[in-house]
Each structure stands twice: as structure tokens, then as C-alpha cells.
Amino acid sequence: MPVLEKFRVNGFRGLDNVAVENLSRFNLIIGPNNSGKTSLLEALQLYAAPLDFRAFLAIMSQRGAGLHPNAFFITEQLRWFFQAQKNNETFKAEIAGQTADHAREIRLSYWASNNDKSVIRPPGNVAQQMIFGGPPGTRVEALDSGVLLGQVEIDLDQQAKNPFKKNVKINFPAAGALVFPGDGLDCTIPYEFIEPSPQKHLEAGIEKISTIIRTGVKNRYISLMQAIDPNIDDVQILLTNDGSPHVVLNHRVLGLTPLSIHGDGLRRASILAGAVAQAAGGLVLIDELENAIHFRGLAEIIRVLISWLQENNTQVFATTHSLECIDALATAAQANPELFSLFYFSKNDNGTQLKRLSGNDVIKVRQELGSDVRMFT
């Protein structure tokens, strides 16, 4: 996918009429808590996989809910994807993006048939309807007891001459194994979302490490890992005595060691590398980029990442609260400042405020004036 140049979000989470423009290969999002940084990443997730309910579930899970036993009922979680909209039976949101030669617009909407959107009711008691997208008049299917149905109508590849529309019914409980058989609709853009905390389930990384080995980019992976520990010189997937596969690093001093015994920094670097490989040609969405990584290693990691992103045509959106992370990006991209942009999110009574600093701006402000760009409200 060519890089997204513009991205617009309307009515999703706390983001209303937010347009980010002049996007770069590497986009760093900064701003106070609750300013909408993570919501932007979530909107990008849905942009990449609008018909895949696993993306919706993943977003719920990233917020610590999803299918957790103590979580809100799923419909209630979905309702909070949308901004509060008074005097409106339907919650609506729009997510749109544009590359140099391509546009995509996604319209999402949600409502409850009992006219009481705020009440959470367990399945089986109340019929509830849910619709994702669709203009007025879109058919809505009533919810059978215990089964939640959704309907999607999304304008994909919305080029003026030939808007492509597709309705998809979703049986929500089966969403985990969701496919769209026979519809010939392949609209998912490769993407990876990296949560702030170091991933604990490393087995999930085996697929990505396999991709790295299979696609011949092991050297990139090793370069990234060496930014944390220069003694790492190889990665393999080996079966342990119990027959289960594990990611194993070759360490010049320690020998073959499971990735899982190493510290959070190496595991975070491994996740970053896996994401770039897996999302080749798509989007890598990173919440709190600097987490678990010592500041001295950040610039080298970002330098390797940027070079890799260019090679496999992948675009990064990352959030951070760290000035050291901003400096690391400015250092890593000093020779090619056009490769990155900084977006400052903030909120006031007029809603989300957005400020863009080009790579050149960031380099000048940080490396020549030493001012704290995080204070540019």
C-alpha cells in the first residue's frame, strides 16, 4: 500500500472531525492523556480491517475488555466505539483515508432497537440490532435470542467512478473464525498493533518470526535485536523436549536461549521486528513506542526500523509521551527528515486540536533550540 497521505476520523471514540494530513512514512503521535492518541491507532485498525470482526474484538481487548468475563457486554463495548451523539437514535462514525491513488471511506453505525442505547442487556433477553455502516434505509436484521447479528455496508476503494459496496452479515459469536466465503472481497490491509506492555504470550510471535525467516529479512531482525544486545547473532524456531515450538536466539555468550528468558527490551524489539515483517506493505500501529527500551538503544532501533519500512513499503503510526523517543526519531531520521512527522493531539472546549510538525521542524526545534515540543499546545 502506498503511504496514507490523509486520514480523517469523525465520531469515533473521542475523535470528532479530526483530519491528519501530510502523513509520512513514520508518524509519531504525542499529546496529553485522553487526547485521542490511542483512539487514532484504533481507527487505523478498523480502516485496515473494516470487515474483520476480529479487529473489533482486538480493539476491545487492547482496552482491557473484549471477551474477558468481567468486561462489559460486547454490545456495550461496541457502543463506546462511538462518540455520544445526543438526539440521535443511531451512533455514527466515519473513518476515511487517502493515498496518492486510492481512497477508502468507512461508515460505521450502531443502534439498539429498544430505543434505550445505554442499557446493557444480556443476550437472550432483549432483541438488539446492530449495524456497521450503511446509509439510511439499510436493512437491519433483528437479533434472535442469543445471537447477535450485524450488517456491514462499506464503501471500499471509493474512487468517484466506481464505488464498490458490499453488505456482509456477521454472526457475532462466530466472529473468531470469521471469514467471508465466496464474496470475493479481500479488503484487509496488512496491519499490526503493538500494545504498550511487553507481550507475554511469545508463542504468538512464532508466526511473525517464521515470516521473518521465510521472507529473508533475518538480517533486519538481528540488526534490531543488536540495538538492545550486540551479542545476539541469530534467531531460530526450535522444538523443545515437549515438542512445542519456541523462538530461540543465538547469543554469543549464552548460546541458544529462548527469547522468553530475555528481558522486556529484547522481547519488545522482537515484537517490533515481527510487526514490520508481518505487516509488509501495510500499517504498523505502536502504542507507546519507547516502552521497555532503554533510551540509548532507541535511536538505533528506529534507524533500523525506518530503513526496513522503506524497503517493505510499510507505514508506522506510533504514540509516545517520551521526549527521548522524539529525539531518537529526530536523530535516526536526520539525513531524511521528510520520512517522519510529529502530530500533537490535545483537547479543549472546541474538541480535538491537532498540530503537525514536519521532520525538519522537529530537528530544528530539538537539535538547535532544545525546546520541548510536547509543550507546543
Place this chain on the structure above:
Amino acid sequence: MKYSYLVVEGQHDLEVLTALFRLAGFKRLKAISEIPTLWHPQFPKNIINNADLLQRPRVPTVMQKDNEISVLISPAGGLAKIALENQLLALSLENGRKLTGFGVIIDTDPDKGTAAEIYAKIVEMFPGLSFAGKPGEIRAGSPNTGIFLLPDNCTTGSLETLLLDAAEVEFPKLKKAATSFVDSLDSTSAAPTDLKEFNKPFGRKKALVGTMGSIFKPGKSIQVSIHDNPWLTEKTRSLPGLAALWHFLRQLTGIEHP
């Protein structure tokens, strides 16, 4: 609160402006905790990695009066570096829309061009602002803008011209003695390489001011003397050169009473 942003070249320019504002009842805010948050991005957060550690970092001064007017004075470090101020103005102050006034006060140094050329260069450095047609004039707006070329917006010269006028009024005997000493120097007084700065266009005037400053504050920089000694007083502020500068600053920042 009315906020204004002034750009000067160096520390002694900053100190002269500071002294003028002090005469008008302004106080210098010394701790970041006292300084309005609007100004916080203007201060360096850390030592810049590639900075020359022998150079004084660009640290602005904030002069404030009765929570009504707050003036930030930034020592840019020379004409070439003034363009960097536009980064801060554009990115953190909405191209000056958050300000009452924005001004640049700079020497008319013949090495940098004529007054008109220097003026044009500075105007070009701030593409987001509109300026009046000539130096010394204020363009009213949001913000008010102006560029003052020292000493009088037309002839070549520097801040020292104004300081020597002030010395003539406040300590004429010292000035006479210092002038006699400086005038006694010629090309045989020291090695030519060591007299390079002295022989520049404003070298003698700067040496003269420096000589008097060293008598007042031996071993200290000229800005210490400007701060502590009576260079800028009610009397000297009414001299034509300093009066014109103060009038410019008042108009720019919205100070209603002298």
C-alpha cells in the same frame, strides 16, 4: 495578560531592553515556576547534543508587570539564527496570533548589508507575519509587529551608539577618560591579529563601552554593568535614540504609560 515576544541578537542587547522595562516597573521572572506556561516552550529543555558547550545557550528572559503585560526577550545569537525563532513562533504561538506584539531589535551592521537589506532579510525569516514598510514602524494587528534597526533605523551602528549617549549624560568624566585611553591605541599597540575585532566597524565603540563596564565591574561582562550601573535611567531614556527605542517597545507591547 498581554504577551509580547522580542528577539535581540545577544546578551547585552537583552540587558538593555531588560533595563528599559525595569524602569517602567517590570520585574524579571527568574524561575520557570513563575513564568507563564505560554512561554515554557521557548526555554531549552536540555543541553543540545551537538551544541558548542563554550557558547552560552539561548535562554530567554521574561519581564512582567502586574500580571498585565508579559514580555519575553530572546537572545537569538546573531542575524543568521533569528530565523530559528520563527520555528518557535509558528509552532508554539500560532504564528504570533497568541501575542500582542512581536518585534526584532538588531544592529545595522554594514557587514550584513544596508538597513533596507537587513530589514528585508528579517521580514523574509517570518513568512507568517506581516510587517510595516520600513524599520522602526509598527504594523498594528494581531500581533503588532515591528523591526527596530539600531541605532536609529537608518544609519549604520549598534547598541553601543545608544550606550555611549547614555554614558555622556550619566558618567561624562569616566567616558572622557575611557575615550582618551581607547583613542591612544593604534596598530602598534598589539599584534594585528589580536586587534582584528578592535578594528572592525564598531570595534572602538564596543571597546569604549567595555572599558567603562570594566571600571564599574572589573572582571565581569558588560551586561552585568548594564544591569547594575546607571546606563539606563529616567534621564537617559529621554535621550533621542533611547526614547525612540522605548517608544517602539511601548507601541509594540501595548504599554499605555511610560
